[in-house]
Amino acid sequence: MTTLSTTTLVGRTIGTTGLGLMQMNFPGGPTTEEAIAVMKAALDSGCNFWNGGEFYGTPENNSLHLLHAYFTKYPNDAPKVVLSIKGAYVNHAPDCSPEGIRRSVDRCNAILAGTKTIDIFQCARVDKNVPIETSIGTLKELVAEGKIGAIGVSEIGAEKLARAIKSAPIAAVEVEVSLVEKDIFTNGVAELCAKHGIPIIGYGPFVRGLVFLKSADEAGILAMFPRFQGEALEINLKLAAEIQRMAAAKGCSVAQLCISWVKQMSKRGGNAEIIPLPGSTNQARARANLVDVVLTEQELSDIDEVVGRYEIAGERYPAAMASNWET
Numbered sequence: 001m002t003t004l005s006t007t008t009l010v011g012r013t014i015g016t017t018g019l020g021l022m023q024m025n026f027p028g029g030p031t032t033e034e035a036i037a038v039m040k041a042a043l044d045s046g047c048n049f050w051n052g053g054e055f056y057g058t059p060e061n062n063s064l065h066l067l068h069a070y071f072t073k074y075p076n077d078a079p080k081v082v083l084s085i086k087g088a089y090v091n092h093a094p095d096c097s098p099e100g101i102r103r104s105v106d107r108c109n110a111i112l113a114g115t116k117t118i119d120i121f122q123c124a125r126v127d128k129n130v131p132i133e134t135s136i137g138t139l140k141e142l143v144a145e146g147k148i149g150a151i152g153v154s155e156i157g158a159e160k161l162a163r164a165i166k167s168a169p170i171a172a173v174e175v176e177v178s179l180v181e182k183d184i185f186t187n188g189v190a191e192l193c194a195k196h197g198i199p200i201i202g203y204g205p206f207v208r209g210l211v212f213l214k215s216a217d218e219a220g221i222l223a224m225f226p227r228f229q230g231e232a233l234e235i236n237l238k239l240a241a242e243i244q245r246m247a248a249a250k251g252c253s254v255a256q257l258c259i260s261w262v263k264q265m266s267k268r269g270g271n272a273e274i275i276p277l278p279g280s281t282n283q284a285r286a287r288a289n290l291v292d293v294v295l296t297e298q299e300l301s302d303i304d305e306v307v308g309r310y311e312i313a314g315e316r317y318p319a320a321m322a323s324n325w326e327t
Contacts, residue, residue, distance in 0.1 A: 004046040004290045010150050010171050014082050017290050018049040020279035024066055025057025030281045036070050041283040045290045048080050054087035054108055064111035071115035078116045089124035093324035096127035096135040105147050120171050122152030125325035132160045136167040157327035158188030170198055177202030179261045180312040193272035203277040205258045211243045232314030239310035252293045260293040
């Protein structure tokens, strides 16, 4: 095990593991002061790439409100953090029209109220009703106006990513990446990112928490997703048990195993660099997530064999939700 290494993003040095803020403002999550303590612990441990969303929480209490509270308390930390924000997404549907994007960016900046700049802004999903060139063009204008620092894209396929790259410089591509979610390595996204030197932000390294479950009773709010329902969940719990067994054999946490697997995909087959984006609402776990665990080639092979044997069951999203966007 090693301490957190570094890389670069938007020309700045960052730790090779980010901090996702999604859980911080959801029902049952930490208080604002508890969340701030987790963020401070992560930053002090070298994690200075943070990712939040305008829709993580409610219009009155989301990532931007939390960030405003954090940087009001710790104003000297603002220049240290590279901040990525997802927006242009309302009621589980994207609005990537010029008006929708501008409304989202202006609202985010208004909530931050000058405490922190948005270093990267990305539309959370691809809007099937708006050409990608139109959306990227609007973001390019916002960069020129100084309202955002750079452009990211999220949950995008290779064809639209290629079009986006032609429209403006793309700072980062955020997609789900985990030891069971590996589509980017076969659908052309990782290849395009490697070709153009674009870092991949790999969210969901814990398969939305599946890897920690030991029984169906623990699914809770996750039961809204197909992978956490009925027969699919019974199949996936077997996979989770195998991942837990491998972590125990390695002498590391399940989270550390999953994060390190994502990182080591950066070294395989000429892939682009992948920055895993775990979330945590606990200071100790946030620090533990930043410990690099080196997996041997045999261990990587064993993980591939197990994941292949217990192939993940169920779709990532409910059909009604997924129908609102495209890749």
